[in-house]
Amino acid sequence: MERRFSRSAESTMDSFIMGLVEVAARPGMISFATGLPDNTLFDTQALVRAMEEVMSEDPCGALQYDTPTGYIPLRKRIAERCGRVLGFDVGYEDVLMTSGSQVCFDLIGKMFLDHGDVMAVENPGYLGAIQAYSAYSPDFRGVDIDGEGPDLGQLSAAVGDGARLFYSIPNHQNPSGVSYSEDARRGVAEIIGGSGCVLVEDDAYGELGYHGRVGRTMKSMIPDDTILTGSFSKTISPGMRVGWMVVPEWMRKKAGRSLEACCLQSNTFCQRVIDRFMADVDYDSYLDVLRRGYARKKQVFMDAMEDCLPDTVSWNDPEGGMFVWLRTPEGTDAMRLYERALEGKLVVMPGHPFHVRGGANTIRLNFATPSDEQIADGMRVLGAACRDLYS
Ligand SMILES: Cc1ncc(COP(=O)(O)O)c(C=O)c1O
Structure with a gap:
């Protein structure tokens, strides 16, 4: 007997993200990987x-x-x-x-x-x-x-x-x-x-x-x-x-x-x-509180990046949302950085799966999910991994 899925089921792409959610949920892990909002901002x-x-x-x-x-x-x-x-x-x-x-x-x-x-x-x-x-x-x-x-x-x-x-x-x-x-x-x-x-x-x-x-x-x-x-x-x-x-x-x-x-x-x-x-x-005032909360969190993250990351990597400074985009040196594969960070119990999201072409040297970082403490600890791990790989 031959079992067969539809063309639609066969063509649905795999998502790297769900696998990372599981990895990030393991005890002791710090996650900069997923797109979860900040728990402390739920009203x-x-x-x-x-x-x-x-x-x-x-x-x-x-x-x-x-x-x-x-x-x-x-x-x-x-x-x-x-x-x-x-x-x-x-x-x-x-x-x-x-x-x-x-x-x-x-x-x-x-x-x-x-x-x-x-x-x-x-x-x-x-x-x-x-x-x-x-x-x-x-x-x-x-x-x-x-x-x-x-x-x-x-x-x-x-x-x-x-x-x-x-x-x-x-x-x-x-x-x-x-x-x-x-x-x-x-x-x-x-x-x-x-x-x-x-x-x-x-x-x-x-x-x-x-x-x-x-x-x-x-x-x-x-x-x-x-x-x-x-x-x-x-x-x-x-x-x-x-x-x-x-x-x-x-x-x-x-x-x-x-x-x-x-x-x-x-x-x-x-x-x-x-x-x-x-x-x-009063939804408008509520959103203002949320915006201030994420602006603060982003700044904590940016400060930690400045302190911990070497100048062989670069990143942007977003005007909103939850993500910072990190670039590793041209020609490098950021999958290596993902693996090295994981050894230090930090999960980051490689940028390559978001691309239909290129993007091997990119990483997406979420600053909304981790606490201030986790940002400080996680960034030290990321900094050490970057220095190891891109000195
Ligand atoms: C850009 C963007 N669009 C849509 C979604 C889907 O969100 P939801 O189905 O929870 O509304 C997400 C979730 O992370 C997202 O990042």
Whole structure:
């Protein structure tokens, strides 16, 4: 008997990240590897209060199925925020709630990709999303990212070849921490607008600019060509699994149907808790606290890097988010640094898996997860490993 998986199952890429989560969970390990938010910034008290309120006010409603596209008061709250903070007007009907934003990538792949279709992705790009798209076996075209944003020539070539999608993270990119400049945003809008290629604007870290939001949203520039995906994972709780996508009106029906077919709906209880939480805490002030928390953490990390790392390696200074991008000398393989750090019980994330080409000499470092003490200890290990390998 021959057992056979579908083409979709066979083509779904492996993710290096999940393996690292397991390694990082071993006793005594310090992790700069994963993308977990800072535990100390969860507002557990306000969340418990919101849960109690939700359960005392309408317990059956909170435990029941809801409309597939999500809890309407929360969708209205997100739509209001889109108008006031993200720079574009949208009705709640075009805001679709999902179980984390990861689901959006699968739904978008399902809606737009057939086997072999051209799809542009940032190089480096967010591995989790690329893994989701890989199930639809597109022909990935890497668009190099530098400190300013994407290589517009490469993007233009991919769109010229009929790219169906461009998946992008204009603010505080995972993995590199880069945010697009105004020129880059304008360039992307000019290439994508009216081309037939749909832009996926992943805004997972958009609210975590240390001094507020940076740059205009692509959705405000080319609304009809853009799907904006958002998430409460980095701002409230990843475990609650609540994300959303804002789609152009022409996509609304197909997106709603795909969502329903995939999972009926996202978690009713958690959507209601988040809605209540946002009302209770004054969400804008809450985000300011979070931003200050991550800005402080980043500074602790930067200071430790300055103190411990040799000048044979280099890194950037992000304006928001949770990641710093480290470069080892040209021609070296940062996998060696990963292995050497592991011997000292420090887990870092090699940058190579985030690339469709190149990137062997890069490492992604997360400063949100470790405590200040772990940052100091871990950086000493990283510094010693760098000096050993790149003296
Ligand atoms: C850039 C980016 N987008 C999307 C996600 C998925 O997040 P979630 O499914 O928890 O909303 C992540 C998770 O780390 C991410 O880093």
